[in-house]
Amino acid sequence: MAMMDWKIIISEYVCPSLGCFIASAVFAAPINDLSKALKLGSLGNLNTVPWSIMTGNCLGWCSYAYCTNDPFVLAANLPGLILSFWLNIGAAKLQYLKQIQNNDTKTIRSNNNNNNNNNDVGFEDENNENNNNNNRNKNNNNNNADADADNIRRRIVNNFNNHINITTNTTTTTASSSSSSSLTSSSQDVLFLRVISIWSIIIVCVGWLGILHGYEQKIIGILVNINLIFFYGAPLQTMKTVFETKSSNSIHTPTVTMNVINAIFWISYGLAKNDIIIYGPNGIGLLLGITQGTLCLIYPSSSSSPSKHIEEEVAFELQPLPYRDDAEPDDQELFTNDRDFVSSTSSSLVLDHSLNDETVIT
Known part of the structure; x- marks a missing residue:
């Protein structure tokens, strides 16, 4: 009799109490990542699909706990329900950020290409005007050649600075407006709202409208089991990728480990x-967890971190500044010769150059 009491205590109180802590650990596994x-x-290799499924899973089990008056089921899933909102919001933020970065890069490159074409024409006209002025200055007053050359150099640098500032401001404004207008939703938002909507309809129909009265516990139990299977098996959607890449980066190992213990x-x-309703889906979850763990052993994950995916690539190309070949050695003048001083492929920069009176460019 005493032995039976200990079995009841362990199975009906100790195991579910430990299950509550393990369940919380399962839900908290992605927090650090x-x-x-x-x-x-950047999300890097994180698979965020289970986080939306986790919301529906916890919401369904909280509803089942209400129908069965089971405090252990409620205590195990209520923290996960709250945490799932933070996980989904964080994933959506990073997906929006990635969209903004992609749109900005495309817009900036497009504007830079257009501006470079305009620069070629503008600098060519400036060079022709400078050449004519230099020839007239040499013929009219050779004694003032050095002063005229300094003025020309200042004018070229000032015009270049003004052009860069205007182009940068225009590019930034255009990229911002384009990014804001094209952002409507992220994949995480869409899946999260779908799960919430489905469970809201189920709870209203079964709990409030009284549809299938007397079968509320079974209906909620069956539906939450279906959701739980998706939650346990969500990482398996990347199985094809695992076989193709020979790497299990997309499977979150801490979550899989805690799922097995929890089950x-x-x-x-x-x-x-x-x-x-309780041991059935958890048995399936145990098998799925073991399967995922086996994949992790067969195809170990390669060492990678999200930081590798967010390195901002800013490439600068320094172009030579040619001189006039037909000028005298003591009176060489600086020309742009339809070349940019600096070009950037991934970010807009405002360049500030200053030329003092005593500075001489040769």
Whole structure:
């Protein structure tokens, strides 16, 4: 009799109590990775699909706990429901950030190409005008050749600075307006709202409208089991990628490990309560977790971090500044010869050059 009491205590109280802690650990497993991703500004290889499924899973189990008056099921899933909102919001932020970066890069490159074409014409006209002025100055007053050359150099540099500032401001404004107008939603937002909408309809129909009255527990239990299977098996959607890349980077190992441990405790509790709604899906989850763990052993994940995916590539190309070939050695003048001083392929920069009176460019 005493032995039976200990079995009941362990199976009906100890196992579900430990299951509550393990379930919280399962839901909290992605916190560290998402925190790093938010600091770095990129999701990297993180698979965020289970986070939306996690919202529906926890919401469904909280509803089932209400129907069955089971405090252990409620305590195990309510923290996960709250945490899932933060995970989905964080993933959506990073997906929006990636869209903005992609749109900005495309817009800046497009504007830079257009501006470079305009620069060629503008600098060519400036060069022709400078050549004519230089020839007249040499013929009229050779004694003032050095002063005229300094004025020409200042005018070229000032015009270049003004052009860069105007182009940069125009490019930034255009890129910002283009990015803001093209951002409508992210994949995480769409999936999250779909899951919330489905479960809201289920809860209203079963709990409030009284549809299928008397079968609320079974209906909620069956639907939450379907959702739970998707939650356990969500990383398996990347199985094709795992086989192709020979790497399990897309499978979150800490979550899989905690899922296996969590399933074992809840199977014990479900068997003790003789509730197939509890031990049935957790048994399937245990098999799926073992399968995912096997994939991780067969195809180890390569060492990678989200920081590798957010390195901003800013490439500068320094162009030579040619001189006139027909000028005298003591009176060489600086020409642009339809070339840019500096060109950038991924970011807009405002360049500030200053030329003092005593500075001489040769």
